Amino acid sequence: MVLEKKEKSKKLKSKCYCYMLQCSNHAYYTGWTTDISRRVKQHQSGRGSNYTKMNSPVELVYWETHKTNQIARKREISIKKMTHQMKKNIAHGNNHVEDDTKNFAKYEYFVSSPGRVNLLGEHVDYNGGPVLPVAIDRSVSLWANKQDDELFSIKTIDLNLEVIFSLESLERKLDIHGARMPDWALYPASVIWAAVKNQLTVSGFDAIFSSNVPIGAGLSSSAAVEIGFAALLREICNWQIDDTQLALLCQTAENDYVGVNCGIMDQFACANGVDNAAxxxxxxxxxxxxxxxxxxxxxxxxxxKVKRALASSAYNERRESCNQALKIMRQYLPTINCLADINPDQLKNFGKSLSEVTYKRAKHVVDECQRVEQAVEFLKNGDIVSFGRLMREGHESLRDLYEVSIPEIDILVDLANQSQDCFGSRLTGAGFGGCTVSIVTKEKSDEFIQYLKSGYFKLTDKDINVYKCKARTGVFVEWRKINQSQN
Incomplete structure (x- = not known):
C-alpha cells in the first residue's frame, strides 16, 4: 500500500486520524490512531482487533486528519453510528445526503432566512448611496444541532450533497478529505471564517438546509444562506451582536472569503426585513x-432563467469603474467620501475628466441615489404611479449607463411596462441575467402573470418562472427541546 512507504509514514505521524477499513465481509471497520501506517499494518497482520482478525484481509479505504485525539475519537463514534450505506458513501467519496437526514424532528434549531428583491437603488450600496430593498417570502430553511467539536457538517437537500470541514481546513477552503470545498459550501464556510477573524466564538454543528430562493437570479440566495448560518451561530454561541452587525459580518465573509465585492444591501435586507414594508x-x-x-x-x-455568477461576471469591473470615478472626482471635490456624495450638477461640471465609460457608471449611481430619495416620498404619500415611473427610469439607467441588462431582461421589462395592470418594472439585482420586479395591482396579479408568460414565450420561445411575493420579516431562529433518542 502507498501508505506503507517510509516518507509517507513520517509525514502522517504528526497528527491524529480517524480511519475506515473495508473487511472481507464488506463491512466497514472504523477506528482512530496517531500513526495510521503502523495501525493499518497491525490490522493486516491480525493484531489490530478481534473483528478485523476474523474478517481479514482488510483494506484502508478512507482516513481523515484531526488536530486532537478527542476530535478523532468523536468522529470515530459519529461514523460508527452511521448506516452501512452512509459509510460506503464516505469511503468512496460519494458525499450524497442519506434520506434519513430529512428527518427534521431530530434537529434542535430551525432558521428561516429570506431572500430579497431591490425596488430601487441598484449598484449604489457599495457607493455609499441609499437603497430600497424588500425581504421576500422566499427563503432558506435551515435545521441544525450543535456539536461539541470543531467539525462542521453541512448538507444541501436541493443538491443532495454534503461537505464536512474543520477549522483547520477552513482557511485553505478544503474539506476534511483535503479536497477543494464545493462552491455552494463557500457561503456557509465564509461565515465561520469571518467569525473566527473577528474573534467570535464558534462551535461545530451538523446542519441541513434547503432554499426556494432561485440561485443566480439576483434575489440574494447567497446572502440568505450566509445570514441563516450566521444567525444559527449567533444563537448557539451566544454572540452579542445585532442584526445589522450580523449583516456586516456576512458582507465581510462574502467579500474576503468568497471573493465577491458586494455591498451591504443584500445581507442587511435578509437580516432586517419588515412585514409589508420596504x-x-x-x-x-x-x-x-x-x-x-x-x-x-x-x-x-x-x-x-439566465443565470449569472457574480464572482466571474463584470460585477467587479463595474465596481472598479466607480472607484476610479471617485478617485478622479476627489481632485475637484476633496471632501466627498463616496460617489453618493456627488450631486448631478457637480457630476456635470467636473465629470469631463472621466472617460466615457466611467462617466456613464458614475451618472447611473448619482441619478439612482436621487431616485431612491424621491421614491420614498412617493411611497409615503401613496403615489404608486410616480413610484412606478422611477422604476422604469431606473431600468433605463441600468440598461444604458451601467450596462448590466441583457435582451431577455429588457423583453420582460418592456412587456410588463406595457400592461395597464403594472405600475412599473425593472431589472433587480446585479444584472447580467436574473430577474425583473414589477409592482402590480393585487387583484389583477394572476392575469398579469399569464400575460407576461405568454408574451415572453411568443417573443423568445422560452418559458420563465414567475413568483408572487410579499415583504416579510428578516431572519429568525427557533429552538426546541428534543429527546436524545431522536438523535
Whole structure:
C-alpha cells in the first residue's frame, strides 16, 4: 500500500486520524490512531482487533486528519453510528445526503432566512448611496444541532450533497478529505471564517438546509444562506451582536472569503426585513427605517432563467469603474467620501475628466441615489404611479449607463411596462441575467402573470418562472427541546 512507504509514514505521524477499513465481509471497520501506517499494518497482520482478525484481509479505504485525539475519537463514534450505506458513501467519496437526514424532528434549531428583491437603488450600496430593498417570502430553511467539536457538517437537500470541514481546513477552503470545498459550501464556510477573524466564538454543528430562493437570479440566495448560518451561530454561541452587525459580518465573509465585492444591501435586507414594508437604508450612515408598501399592490418577480455568477461576471469591473470615478472626482471635490456624495450638477461640471465609460457608471449611481430619495416620498404619500415611473427610469439607467441588462431582461421589462395592470418594472439585482420586479395591482396579479408568460414565450420561445411575493420579516431562529433518542 502507498501508505506503507517510509516518507509517507513520517509525514502522517504528526497528527491524529480517524480511519475506515473495508473487511472481507464488506463491512466497514472504523477506528482512530496517531500513526495510521503502523495501525493499518497491525490490522493486516491480525493484531489490530478481534473483528478485523476474523474478517481479514482488510483494506484502508478512507482516513481523515484531526488536530486532537478527542476530535478523532468523536468522529470515530459519529461514523460508527452511521448506516452501512452512509459509510460506503464516505469511503468512496460519494458525499450524497442519506434520506434519513430529512428527518427534521431530530434537529434542535430551525432558521428561516429570506431572500430579497431591490425596488430601487441598484449598484449604489457599495457607493455609499441609499437603497430600497424588500425581504421576500422566499427563503432558506435551515435545521441544525450543535456539536461539541470543531467539525462542521453541512448538507444541501436541493443538491443532495454534503461537505464536512474543520477549522483547520477552513482557511485553505478544503474539506476534511483535503479536497477543494464545493462552491455552494463557500457561503456557509465564509461565515465561520469571518467569525473566527473577528474573534467570535464558534462551535461545530451538523446542519441541513434547503432554499426556494432561485440561485443566480439576483434575489440574494447567497446572502440568505450566509445570514441563516450566521444567525444559527449567533444563537448557539451566544454572540452579542445585532442584526445589522450580523449583516456586516456576512458582507465581510462574502467579500474576503468568497471573493465577491458586494455591498451591504443584500445581507442587511435578509437580516432586517419588515412585514409589508420596504427598507430605506443609507449605506453610508447605516441609518434605516421601514417604508410601508400599499396594501392593494403585490410584487411580481419574473425569473429569466439566465443565470449569472457574480464572482466571474463584470460585477467587479463595474465596481472598479466607480472607484476610479471617485478617485478622479476627489481632485475637484476633496471632501466627498463616496460617489453618493456627488450631486448631478457637480457630476456635470467636473465629470469631463472621466472617460466615457466611467462617466456613464458614475451618472447611473448619482441619478439612482436621487431616485431612491424621491421614491420614498412617493411611497409615503401613496403615489404608486410616480413610484412606478422611477422604476422604469431606473431600468433605463441600468440598461444604458451601467450596462448590466441583457435582451431577455429588457423583453420582460418592456412587456410588463406595457400592461395597464403594472405600475412599473425593472431589472433587480446585479444584472447580467436574473430577474425583473414589477409592482402590480393585487387583484389583477394572476392575469398579469399569464400575460407576461405568454408574451415572453411568443417573443423568445422560452418559458420563465414567475413568483408572487410579499415583504416579510428578516431572519429568525427557533429552538426546541428534543429527546436524545431522536438523535
Amino acid at each position: 427598507l430605506y437604508l443609507n449605506t453610508s450612515s447605516m441609518k434605516w427605517y421601514p417604508v410601508p408598501l400599499p396594501e392593494d399592490v403585490i410584487l411580481i418577480i419574473a425569473d429569466s
